[in-house]
Every structure is written in structure tokens, then in C-alpha cells.
Amino acid sequence: MTDRAGAGRFVGRNRRTKEDRRFIAGLGRYVADIRVPDLKHVALLTSPHASARIVSIDARAALALDGVYAVLTGDELAEATNSLQHGVEAPNIIWRPLAQNVVRYAGEWVAAVVADNRYIAEDAIELIEVDYEVLPAVVDPEDAFASAELLVHPDHGDNILFHRKFVWGGVDDDFAAADHSLNFRVKWGRNSTVPIETFGVVSHWDPGQEMLDVWASVQMPKYADQIAEALRLPGNQIRVHYDVDVGGSYGVKRGLKHAVLTGYLARKLGCPVRLLEDRLENMSGGDAHGPDRIFDVDVAFDGDGTVRSMRMRALDDCGAYPGRAPLQLGKPVGSIVGPYKIGSVAYEAISVCTNKTGQVAVRGFGQAPTNVAIERMMDRVADYLKLDRLDLRRRNFIQSAEFPYTIPSGTEYDSGDYQTVEAKARALSDYDALIAERDTLRGSGSLAGIGVATCLEPGGGNAAFEPLFNPKNDTTTWMESCTVKVDRLGTVTALICTSSSGQGHQTLVATVVGEILEIDPADIRVVHSDSLSSLPGNSPVASRMAIMLGGAAQRAAEMLRERLMTIAAHNLERDEADLVYADGAIHARDDDAAKLDWKQLIRICHGQYHLMPPGMEPGLQASYTMQVPNGGTMPTADGRVQMYPCFSFETHITLVTVDPGTGKVAIPRYFIVHDCGTVISPAIVKGMLLGGIAHGIGAALYEKFEYDESGQHLSGTFMDYLLPSSMEIPDVQMDEHCTPSPLTPLGQKGAGEAGYMGSPAAVVSAVNDALAPHGLTAESLPIKLGTLSDMLRTLDGKD
Amino acid sequence: MTDSRPKTTVSMTINGAQITADVEPRMTLLDFLRDELDLTGTHTGCEHGVCGACSVLLNDVPIRSCLMLAVQANGERLTTVEGLSDPDGSLSLVQDCFWETHALQCGYCTPGMLIAAQALLQRNPDPSREDIREAISGNLCRCTGYGQIIEAIELAADRLNQRTGKAAR
Structure with missing residues (x-):
């Protein structure tokens, strides 16, 4: 087998990960495994109503229960804490862990009990009596947008959290000049990543250190800072421990209100306090829902299939409290045309409040829903012109020679070779044979369809949507750090500034540092530090860690290597240019005997100051804090902005069948070709890709948080909210391509959102292709079995 | 108290x-x-x-x-x-295969998956891919999309069958 493009000694090689062993042995250390003496347990009383005034709360019976230490309600917490922060400017929307005076969604936390164990805490919850005056609820997002009377937050003045019409280029002219136009609506249903581990946090006020220790199953930028601000504590009085294994997140493990609540309780009670969501709390009250979006798209195109212009309106229902949710309409600005050369775009982004559970960042930060809208647009243009859907995409691709390529919204794409990836996918799937297979299935009475999707995965972070969506926010720094040090015994340790939730950061850093220092990654320790002992970081969001943590670790390791070269040059009395670094030793290019081995070099660094070059810092350690490549500029007045730096690309092709009786969708064939530049850890990228595809199949066909007309949440269990099992997820055939990024040291791009970027679009494309011969369309995700069976029954009636 | x-x-x-x-x-x-x-x-x-x-x-x-x-x-x-591990802490064959194929990411569902895999191989040392799918269908994983888990169990079954006369441990 030939080497993978960009492969080095360790980079790009199939190697065992550093993390897996402890998990396989049952030795992971998740938040529920944190053992602190005298730990007390929290249970939550949640609102049964979507919208109500809290008339009174009587907790006397709960407090009287043996084993109960406290019952906390919103009034007391409001006295002691500041509002949690929002991503958009909404100063009159107060958001605290516990509701005060009114509840704004079914599941919102109303009171918290602290008890000896969770069983007793739940007993006490049942003894709290709350008198509610039920109020009308805002449930439909279009109603929320239009209503001036029925408001989720009356002090905010309306239900609109963000509304802006961006116009980039001559949209009206392009529409006027185009041969054709069409419009359609597609809906992305309210779902989320729903990790198997719910959110949990342990907070402990250390009276000796006068410091709040926090262990949390968290994946959130600036978590410690935000806890400190809400609890009105100095930043250095909070220590978030990053050495907690996180049982899945994919964006959603934010848990700010959980930490503020337990932090307050721990300090008040003088004992460690733990809150582990149960599944209902997680799904109804955890504020961890994802985008819930209606897209209206107009597209202008020519008879040859050239797409000229697009108008997209996206209305997102972010639930009761904004948090960072509205910003998920902002991230797609940086890839609003996908991989296509579309000359002009109008994008209207609307985020509204409703009486539903709050929304949080979900894998891709709004990109997967937007990709569905873009890809449905391409499908519809192809269908209208009776062109093959892959051919149409190919016709509109940005050409590989055109990179770096700036799209109408101002973002420059780094690199890509979309034609080659698409061609590889066509070959992998034997596309013509696949079409023949579909047609054979159709001929035998089956409903069969082929789906395609050619999608981008922006990676690298750079949250330029913050200043874009909030004029008071001028954040352009989006950094990540790593420290690498070599101890006196010569072993290498790297410190990272985040917790991990399955991304394999220890493997990533060890691989990159090992590559530079030419030391086996298996011998390198990678430590998750804590918020006080680490340098700045922004957590593993935005498909950024291969780029940003990998980049920071590489630079820190290079600094060590450069220092070793200086030391060797000094001692061997040679120019650095005449020296060779090999396997941790340095020798003269022309004389192997003129050599310092690793032990000797380390001995000089740690013990022989007399052999060090004058003025050099003793020891052997280096830290590097990396800013996002090509980040650091503010948006223009018309909303053009450099969003993420690196753009991975994936082509999906799938064949599905729909059972004409039950509406059950089966996926007999699934193909993907993926290009994320240089692959650092092949097994990890493969896992991300397969997991992302599965997650997207869930979003396309199964997963939805349902609400009734009164705002009651109907899917708080795994019997109502359906997660795909091994029976629903197909075997996936895959291939890869490597278009290195010119912006990163190894040519790497992001892969943490891979698969998920395109699989919802591909599956929806396939289902619609299966329905098309019968004159049916399904444009509301998830396309559930019931929806399809109802649709097909109508068809029976007609026949 | x-x-x-x-x-x-x-x-x-x-x-x-x-x-x-x-x-x-x-x-x-x-x-x-x-x-x-x-x-x-x-x-x-x-x-x-x-x-x-x-x-x-x-x-x-x-x-x-x-x-x-x-x-x-x-x-x-x-x-x-x-x-599942040996008393000295060394991994069982199934566990080792999970490591080899990277059959996990966050590791949270992994113990349950290993239990399901172990039970399958104890009752059926030569499972088909569909047998494996069915055996783990009651264990949800949000990270992997199941592909590398299925590979791990296939690999474990192959290796078990190579060890003639030895049952799944």
C-alpha cells in the first residue's frame, strides 16, 4: 500500500490511540466517577408548563425530609448571581439557572434540592408544592416572529433575537438575467447530538484555598470565565479540571447553568455538590437542543445548469433563552454557497424565541442544516432541468485552480479539488451501475432512490460570527495553546488546555510532537490540565483541534527542537546548519562521531548550565499559543467576513429504499469520499466520518424533539426520541483524497464534523428521489416512518 | 447524618x-x-x-x-x-480488538458494547456481520456509527477461531 499523502513517521500512520485502552478497561474517569468526600447530590424540580407565572413555592415538607440539606429557588439565586451570557445583544433577557417568577418552557428548572443521595433528593422534589398560573405559550416560530403581543420575554420588546438581511453581490440583477428560477421550503427539525452520557458537574468550594473547584463533562469555550462572571467571583477563584473524560458531546455539553447552580450551592453549604442530569432532565431541561430551522430558498439558474444566484431566508427557533444559539445562523455565512461558484447571495437570518427548551451549539454550528438547504437547491435545479444531480454539481464546482477562492460573503476558501473527490465517489459507487440497480428495484415495484451530496466542512474556529451578529462584540482572537516539556529523566509531556469528549486529543498531540521530536508517540504523555494552570484555549469546537491544537503542539515541539540544535551547535562547535537532528540525537552532518545523544542533551538542559549557550533559559520546555490562520479581522459594514480558515470536502452517494407499505427507509448502499487535507490519525478520522454519517442519518430520518400545540415537550425518553442503532446504520464504503491546506503546518484541515456535514442532505436527496416517480416530496426533517407511510397511503387511495 | x-x-x-x-x-x-x-x-x-x-x-x-x-x-x-480483563489487568482478546480497530471515541458506551460482544462470542463464536449487528443493536453509540465496533467484533471472532479449542474468554 502506498503512503497516505502527507504521511510522516507517525503522522498519517495507522497506530493505536492513546486514549482507548483506559476506556476499554472500564477505567475512564467521567464526571460521575469523581469521588470527593462528603459529596451531596442535587435533583431538580422542573416546570410542567411551557409558560406560567410562579405564584408560590412551598418547600417546607421537602426541607423537613431526613437527608435533605437545602432547597434552592430562583429568588435566592437571582440575588447572588449575574445573568448567563448571550451571543447576541439582548440585555433585557435575564437567564439564570433557576426560573424566577415565570417559567418559559416545560422542563425549565424551578427548584433544586441538595440531599445525601439522589434518591432522597428526588423524594424531596416530590414534596415541593408549586402554584402556577398557566399563561399562553409561543410555540410556532413564524407566530413568534410576527407577534407583538405574545412575548417570551416581554422586557425584550419582541421575540426576535436576531434579524438581518445580508446582500452580497448583484442578486436582483442576477435573478433578472437568469433563464429560470424556482423556490422551495425545507425544514430542519429540532434534534440534537444527545450524548449517551448526560451532562454532569461536581462543584467544591475549598475554604482553605478560597477557590471553587469544578469537574464537569464539558466542551465549552471560556467555561471558567463565564462561571466566574455569573457567580461574581474573580477568574482565578474558579478552577475547572480538564482531566475529566467526557462521554460524548459533539457540541452540546455546555452546562453553564449547571456549574453556576452547583457552584453557588457548594459555596453556600460548604460541601461538594454534584448534579448529574437524568435523561429527562437532559432532554427537556438541559438547554441542549439543536437548530430548528425553516429555510425558504429562491434560486436563479440558466438552462445549462449554471446556478447564478440564491436568496435564502432562514428562520431559527432557538427556544426560551438565546445563549449562543442565534450565532448558529452566522457560522454558515462563511460557506453560504457550499462548494459552488454562485455569484451573488441574499441571506436573511432570523432567530426567534419560543416557549421551548433552549438551543445550544450542535456539531457544525448550523452548517449541516444549511448544507441541506443548499443541496436540496442543487437537487431541485437538476430535477427541473432533467440533469443528473452529480453532473449539475460538477458543473457548478469551484475549480481546483481557482483557490484561494473568495465567496460572495467575503470568506476565502483555502484549497480544494472537488472534481477529483466527486470523480472518486462516482468510481467508488460505480455510479452508473448504482443507477441501474435503482431502476431495477423500481421495476420490481420498490420505491428506490439515489441521493447525492457534495458538502463543505469549515474548520479551524475563528468565531467571526460573534462580531458579525453582535456589534458590541469585537472578538477576533480565537486561540489554542500547548506546552511541551522534557523532564530531567528525558521523558516528554505535553499539556493541553481543554477536556476531551472522544476526539483523541492525546493521540493528536502525541503524534504531532512525536513527529517533530522523532520520539515514539506511545512514550509521550499528554496531560489535560486545568483552567488555572493552562494557557488560553477555546475547547474542541468548530472542527478546529487538528488545526489549532495540532498546530500549537507542533510549534511548541519545534521550539524545543530548535533549542536543542542551538545547544548542540554550542557544544559541538558547529553551525546549526551543519547539524542533523535524528531520533532525538544531534550529530554533525559530516561526522557521525560529533554527536550529542538525547540523554546528553537533556543533561545539559537540566543540569549543566556551564554547557548551555550564554543567556539560554535552563530546563527544556516551550509553550505556544496559536491564533486561527487568516483570522483576526472584523466584518465589513455589509457583513462580509473571513469565517473559518480551512475547508474540508465530502461527496456522499447513497441508495435507499422505502417500503411502500410501512414507509420504512432502508439504506442498502452508502459511499463517501472525504478530503480533509493531511490526515494525522487515520483511525480517528475514519471514526469521526462514520459517526458523523450515523448522526446525520438520525437527523434525516429519526431524531426529533416534538412539542404539542401547548408547548408540552413530548420526547423526553429514548422511546420517543429515536436514536439510530446498528440496525439503522449501513455499512459505509469510503475513499479519501488529500488536498493539503496551505494555511496549516502539516496541510491538515478539520474533521470533527465530517460525515455529518453531508449525510442528512444525501439521505433526504435519496428519499426524495425514491418518492419522485410518484409525484411526492418530503422536505421536512426528520422524514419519519409515519410521515412516509401516511404519504404512501394517500397514494394508495389515488390508485 | x-x-x-x-x-x-x-x-x-x-x-x-x-x-x-x-x-x-x-x-x-x-x-x-x-x-x-x-x-x-x-x-x-x-x-x-x-x-x-x-x-x-x-x-x-x-x-x-x-x-x-x-x-x-x-x-x-x-x-x-x-x-473482562485478566486479573493482572491485561486486556481480553475482545477488548484488545476494540483498541486495534479504534472501536470507540468517547468510551462511554464501550463497556456495554464489550459486554454485548462478549455475550455474543460466548454463544456464537463464528457470528456473521448481521449477527454482530443484531447483538449490539440494543447498545447505542453516538460517536462511531458502529462501523469500527462491528470490525472489532469480527476481528475478535477471527482470532478466537484461530485459537483452536479455546472458548471466548
């Missing part, structure tokens, strides 16, 4: 060791394993019997420890993920 709630004495064999303890009758087997015995390899996922993260072997059959009370396991024989 002394807890005055009544307790019942239970005894069972867990990972080969005899355990006797006093538990509240309402305590789940899952909480008993995790909180009373500190066997934290078994994980809490949904607590309503769907996700399979809490799977353990009860007399060699995989069960949901969230749906069983500790008192119901009185007198029974249990194996948790901690019991």
Missing part, C-alpha cells in the same frame, strides 16, 4: 468475588455497582433500559443494570467490564 431508611442484605458473585452488602431495597443494580462497590466501568445512560450503557452479564446473559434492583440480583453471578 445517619440514614434511618431500612436496608436489606444482599450477596452475589461479581467478577468472581463474593460480595455481601446492605442496600436500600429501591437501589438499582446499576447504582449499587457504581456507588456502593465503586465499579464505575458500568455507565449510566438513559436509566430506562434503551441505551445499553449499563449492560452487565447476569449468569452470562447481558442485562440492563438500570432496570434491575440490587436486591433482585441476590444470589446471582455478575460480570462487569472490569471482569
Whole structure:
């Protein structure tokens, strides 16, 4: 087998990960495994109503229960804490862990009990009596947008959290000049990543250190800072421990209100306090829902299939409290045309409040829903012109020679070779044979369809949507750090500034540092530090860690290597240019005997100051804090902005069948070709890709948080909210391509959102292709079995 | 504070060791394993019997420890993920195959998956891909999309079959 493009000694090689062993042995250390003496347990009383005034709360019976230490309600917490922060400017929307005076969604936390164990805490919850005056609820997002009377937050003045019409280029002219136009609506249903581990946090006020220790199953930028601000504590009085294994997140493990609540309780009670969501709390009250979006798209195109212009309106229902949710309409600005050369775009982004559970960042930060809208647009243009859907995409691709390529919204794409990836996918799937297979299935009475999707995965972070969506926010720094040090015994340790939730950061850093220092990654320790002992970081969001943590670790390791070269040059009395670094030793290019081995070099660094070059810092350690490549500029007045730096690309092709009786969708064939530049850890990228595809199949066909007309949440269990099992997820055939990024040291791009970027679009494309011969369309995700069976029954009636 | 709630004495064999303890009758087997015995390899996922993260072997059959009370396991024989490894801590063949194929990411569902895989290979040392799919279909994973898990179990079955005369351990 030939080497993978960009492969080095360790980079790009199939190697065992550093993390897996402890998990396989049952030795992971998740938040529920944190053992602190005298730990007390929290249970939550949640609102049964979507919208109500809290008339009174009587907790006397709960407090009287043996084993109960406290019952906390919103009034007391409001006295002691500041509002949690929002991503958009909404100063009159107060958001605290516990509701005060009114509840704004079914599941919102109303009171918290602290008890000896969770069983007793739940007993006490049942003894709290709350008198509610039920109020009308805002449930439909279009109603929320239009209503001036029925408001989720009356002090905010309306239900609109963000509304802006961006116009980039001559949209009206392009529409006027185009041969054709069409419009359609597609809906992305309210779902989320729903990790198997719910959110949990342990907070402990250390009276000796006068410091709040926090262990949390968290994946959130600036978590410690935000806890400190809400609890009105100095930043250095909070220590978030990053050495907690996180049982899945994919964006959603934010848990700010959980930490503020337990932090307050721990300090008040003088004992460690733990809150582990149960599944209902997680799904109804955890504020961890994802985008819930209606897209209206107009597209202008020519008879040859050239797409000229697009108008997209996206209305997102972010639930009761904004948090960072509205910003998920902002991230797609940086890839609003996908991989296509579309000359002009109008994008209207609307985020509204409703009486539903709050929304949080979900894998891709709004990109997967937007990709569905873009890809449905391409499908519809192809269908209208009776062109093959892959051919149409190919016709509109940005050409590989055109990179770096700036799209109408101002973002420059780094690199890509979309034609080659698409061609590889066509070959992998034997596309013509696949079409023949579909047609054979159709001929035998089956409903069969082929789906395609050619999608981008922006990676690298750079949250330029913050200043874009909030004029008071001028954040352009989006950094990540790593420290690498070599101890006196010569072993290498790297410190990272985040917790991990399955991304394999220890493997990533060890691989990159090992590559530079030419030391086996298996011998390198990678430590998750804590918020006080680490340098700045922004957590593993935005498909950024291969780029940003990998980049920071590489630079820190290079600094060590450069220092070793200086030391060797000094001692061997040679120019650095005449020296060779090999396997941790340095020798003269022309004389192997003129050599310092690793032990000797380390001995000089740690013990022989007399052999060090004058003025050099003793020891052997280096830290590097990396800013996002090509980040650091503010948006223009018309909303053009450099969003993420690196753009991975994936082509999906799938064949599905729909059972004409039950509406059950089966996926007999699934193909993907993926290009994320240089692959650092092949097994990890493969896992991300397969997991992302599965997650997207869930979003396309199964997963939805349902609400009734009164705002009651109907899917708080795994019997109502359906997660795909091994029976629903197909075997996936895959291939890869490597278009290195010119912006990163190894040519790497992001892969943490891979698969998920395109699989919802591909599956929806396939289902619609299966329905098309019968004159049916399904444009509301998830396309559930019931929806399809109802649709097909109508068809029976007609026949 | 002394807890005055009544307790019942239970005894069972867990990972080969005899355990006797006093538990509240309402305590789940899952909480008993995790909180009373500190066997934290078994994980809490949904607590309503769907996700399979809490799977353990009860007399060699995989069960949901969230749906069983500790008192119901009185007198029974249990194996948790901690019991799959050898006493010296070395990984079992199935565990090692999970590592080799990177059959996990966050690791949270992994103990339950291993329990399901172990049970499958004990009753069917030569499973088809569809057998494997079915055997793990009661264990939800949000990270992997199941592909590398299925590969791991296939690999384990191959290696077990190469070890003639040896049953799954």
C-alpha cells in the first residue's frame, strides 16, 4: 500500500490511540466517577408548563425530609448571581439557572434540592408544592416572529433575537438575467447530538484555598470565565479540571447553568455538590437542543445548469433563552454557497424565541442544516432541468485552480479539488451501475432512490460570527495553546488546555510532537490540565483541534527542537546548519562521531548550565499559543467576513429504499469520499466520518424533539426520541483524497464534523428521489416512518 | 447524618468475588455497582433500559443494570467490564480488538458494547456481520456509527477461531 499523502513517521500512520485502552478497561474517569468526600447530590424540580407565572413555592415538607440539606429557588439565586451570557445583544433577557417568577418552557428548572443521595433528593422534589398560573405559550416560530403581543420575554420588546438581511453581490440583477428560477421550503427539525452520557458537574468550594473547584463533562469555550462572571467571583477563584473524560458531546455539553447552580450551592453549604442530569432532565431541561430551522430558498439558474444566484431566508427557533444559539445562523455565512461558484447571495437570518427548551451549539454550528438547504437547491435545479444531480454539481464546482477562492460573503476558501473527490465517489459507487440497480428495484415495484451530496466542512474556529451578529462584540482572537516539556529523566509531556469528549486529543498531540521530536508517540504523555494552570484555549469546537491544537503542539515541539540544535551547535562547535537532528540525537552532518545523544542533551538542559549557550533559559520546555490562520479581522459594514480558515470536502452517494407499505427507509448502499487535507490519525478520522454519517442519518430520518400545540415537550425518553442503532446504520464504503491546506503546518484541515456535514442532505436527496416517480416530496426533517407511510397511503387511495 | 431508611442484605458473585452488602431495597443494580462497590466501568445512560450503557452479564446473559434492583440480583453471578480483563489487568482478546480497530471515541458506551460482544462470542463464536449487528443493536453509540465496533467484533471472532479449542474468554 502506498503512503497516505502527507504521511510522516507517525503522522498519517495507522497506530493505536492513546486514549482507548483506559476506556476499554472500564477505567475512564467521567464526571460521575469523581469521588470527593462528603459529596451531596442535587435533583431538580422542573416546570410542567411551557409558560406560567410562579405564584408560590412551598418547600417546607421537602426541607423537613431526613437527608435533605437545602432547597434552592430562583429568588435566592437571582440575588447572588449575574445573568448567563448571550451571543447576541439582548440585555433585557435575564437567564439564570433557576426560573424566577415565570417559567418559559416545560422542563425549565424551578427548584433544586441538595440531599445525601439522589434518591432522597428526588423524594424531596416530590414534596415541593408549586402554584402556577398557566399563561399562553409561543410555540410556532413564524407566530413568534410576527407577534407583538405574545412575548417570551416581554422586557425584550419582541421575540426576535436576531434579524438581518445580508446582500452580497448583484442578486436582483442576477435573478433578472437568469433563464429560470424556482423556490422551495425545507425544514430542519429540532434534534440534537444527545450524548449517551448526560451532562454532569461536581462543584467544591475549598475554604482553605478560597477557590471553587469544578469537574464537569464539558466542551465549552471560556467555561471558567463565564462561571466566574455569573457567580461574581474573580477568574482565578474558579478552577475547572480538564482531566475529566467526557462521554460524548459533539457540541452540546455546555452546562453553564449547571456549574453556576452547583457552584453557588457548594459555596453556600460548604460541601461538594454534584448534579448529574437524568435523561429527562437532559432532554427537556438541559438547554441542549439543536437548530430548528425553516429555510425558504429562491434560486436563479440558466438552462445549462449554471446556478447564478440564491436568496435564502432562514428562520431559527432557538427556544426560551438565546445563549449562543442565534450565532448558529452566522457560522454558515462563511460557506453560504457550499462548494459552488454562485455569484451573488441574499441571506436573511432570523432567530426567534419560543416557549421551548433552549438551543445550544450542535456539531457544525448550523452548517449541516444549511448544507441541506443548499443541496436540496442543487437537487431541485437538476430535477427541473432533467440533469443528473452529480453532473449539475460538477458543473457548478469551484475549480481546483481557482483557490484561494473568495465567496460572495467575503470568506476565502483555502484549497480544494472537488472534481477529483466527486470523480472518486462516482468510481467508488460505480455510479452508473448504482443507477441501474435503482431502476431495477423500481421495476420490481420498490420505491428506490439515489441521493447525492457534495458538502463543505469549515474548520479551524475563528468565531467571526460573534462580531458579525453582535456589534458590541469585537472578538477576533480565537486561540489554542500547548506546552511541551522534557523532564530531567528525558521523558516528554505535553499539556493541553481543554477536556476531551472522544476526539483523541492525546493521540493528536502525541503524534504531532512525536513527529517533530522523532520520539515514539506511545512514550509521550499528554496531560489535560486545568483552567488555572493552562494557557488560553477555546475547547474542541468548530472542527478546529487538528488545526489549532495540532498546530500549537507542533510549534511548541519545534521550539524545543530548535533549542536543542542551538545547544548542540554550542557544544559541538558547529553551525546549526551543519547539524542533523535524528531520533532525538544531534550529530554533525559530516561526522557521525560529533554527536550529542538525547540523554546528553537533556543533561545539559537540566543540569549543566556551564554547557548551555550564554543567556539560554535552563530546563527544556516551550509553550505556544496559536491564533486561527487568516483570522483576526472584523466584518465589513455589509457583513462580509473571513469565517473559518480551512475547508474540508465530502461527496456522499447513497441508495435507499422505502417500503411502500410501512414507509420504512432502508439504506442498502452508502459511499463517501472525504478530503480533509493531511490526515494525522487515520483511525480517528475514519471514526469521526462514520459517526458523523450515523448522526446525520438520525437527523434525516429519526431524531426529533416534538412539542404539542401547548408547548408540552413530548420526547423526553429514548422511546420517543429515536436514536439510530446498528440496525439503522449501513455499512459505509469510503475513499479519501488529500488536498493539503496551505494555511496549516502539516496541510491538515478539520474533521470533527465530517460525515455529518453531508449525510442528512444525501439521505433526504435519496428519499426524495425514491418518492419522485410518484409525484411526492418530503422536505421536512426528520422524514419519519409515519410521515412516509401516511404519504404512501394517500397514494394508495389515488390508485 | 445517619440514614434511618431500612436496608436489606444482599450477596452475589461479581467478577468472581463474593460480595455481601446492605442496600436500600429501591437501589438499582446499576447504582449499587457504581456507588456502593465503586465499579464505575458500568455507565449510566438513559436509566430506562434503551441505551445499553449499563449492560452487565447476569449468569452470562447481558442485562440492563438500570432496570434491575440490587436486591433482585441476590444470589446471582455478575460480570462487569472490569471482569473482562485478566486479573493482572491485561486486556481480553475482545477488548484488545476494540483498541486495534479504534472501536470507540468517547468510551462511554464501550463497556456495554464489550459486554454485548462478549455475550455474543460466548454463544456464537463464528457470528456473521448481521449477527454482530443484531447483538449490539440494543447498545447505542453516538460517536462511531458502529462501523469500527462491528470490525472489532469480527476481528475478535477471527482470532478466537484461530485459537483452536479455546472458548471466548
